[in-house]
Amino acid sequence: MTQSFEIKAFGNQAKEAELEQLSIQRRKPTPHDVEIDILFCGVCHSDLHTARSEWGPTMYPCVPGHEIVGKVRNVGGHVSKFKVGDMVGVGCMVDSCRECEYCKEGLEQYCEPGMVGTYNAPDPYFPGSPTFGGYSETVVVDEHYVLRIPDNLDLAAAAPLLCAGITTYSPLHHWQVGPGKKVGVVGIGGLGHMAIKIAKAMGAHVVAFTTSETKFAEAKRLGADEVVLSKDKEQMAAFKGKLHFILDAVSAEHDINAYLRLLRVDGSLALVGAPEHPLPVAAFSLIVGRKSFAGSSIGGIRETQEMLDFCGEHNITADIEMIDIQNINEAYERLLKGDVKYRFVIDMASLKGN
Secondary structure, three states: OOOEEEEEEEEEOOOOOOOEEEEEEEEOOOOOEEEEEEEEEEEOHHHHHHHOOOOOOOOOOEOOOOOEEEEEEEEOOOOOOOOOOOEEEEOOEEEOOOOOHHHHOOOHHHOOOOOEEOOOOEOOOOOOOEOOOOOEOEEEEEHHHOEEOOOOOOHHHHHHHHOHHHHHHHHHHHOOOOOOOEEEEEOOOOOHHHHHHHHHHOOOEEEEEEOOHHHHHHHHHHOOOEEEEOOOHHHHHOOOOOEEEEEEOOOOOOOHHHHHOOEEEEEEEEEOOOOOOOOOOOHHHHHOOOOEEEEOOOOOHHHHHHHHHHHHHHOOOOOEEEEEHHHHHHHHHHHHOOOOOOEEEEEOHHHHOO
């Protein structure tokens, strides 16, 4: 039987219920585990969808949070990568099978049996219970799934890198974005603002697409070389056949064909946003120009550490608004309205002091 201890957390008991303070069990560290005092936790759009059971059945109680930054409190006897006092992060996964071809290739996010999500996944240590995320005092994770945070990064602003950062870095890296490449970023939000920063740091010429003229100055501030009002047909037509790669971070319904037309021959568009309904794709949007329409998830552990090191080298963090855990329900409502620039981050001292 797994030994455990009780901690404070914030979560909900049903999809209609607001998040409130709960008591949950964490396992005591096994020989390969790292116990982390959580200092900050980013608020991802998927937290809201999962808490409200909008992306399939949620296991309750649900304690969201997979953009975790904290300080190592304790390590198991066989831990070699970390020591007490280290500043570390935990992203969207806390385990995987480690035996399938994808795990062996460092692509744990595509683990064939399925990665173990940081929250709302069956907990292998507590059968019948879900994993609990970062809206909590502490977390215990196998050292393989723990990341090192570069010393020069602001810890709170680094938290969203564990999801928003790797979700955008991974496709930009995979499709070899860099000098000489023209890259489009569709949507300037939690994901899009990170994509602009990272693509620019990779050396690409970055073109941001937005439905709002009020975001032009913001896109330029974030590093975009050019900004296009996607509702303006003339502005869109000026980029027809010009872009090597497009990262689409929009989760609302939109005309994907309008963006596929902007790709050069052999260009690719990768979707990281998650619209509720399927996006119709015209065959000739792909056939003419040998274009590719793809998708991308997060990255594996090795690539996530690579992303963190890259962000440390280029001093890249998210633009954040800090909140107390007691304001999480209000933050969710604001998130639905797009009323955040560009990521909420919870100061977990507000839970520990409650």
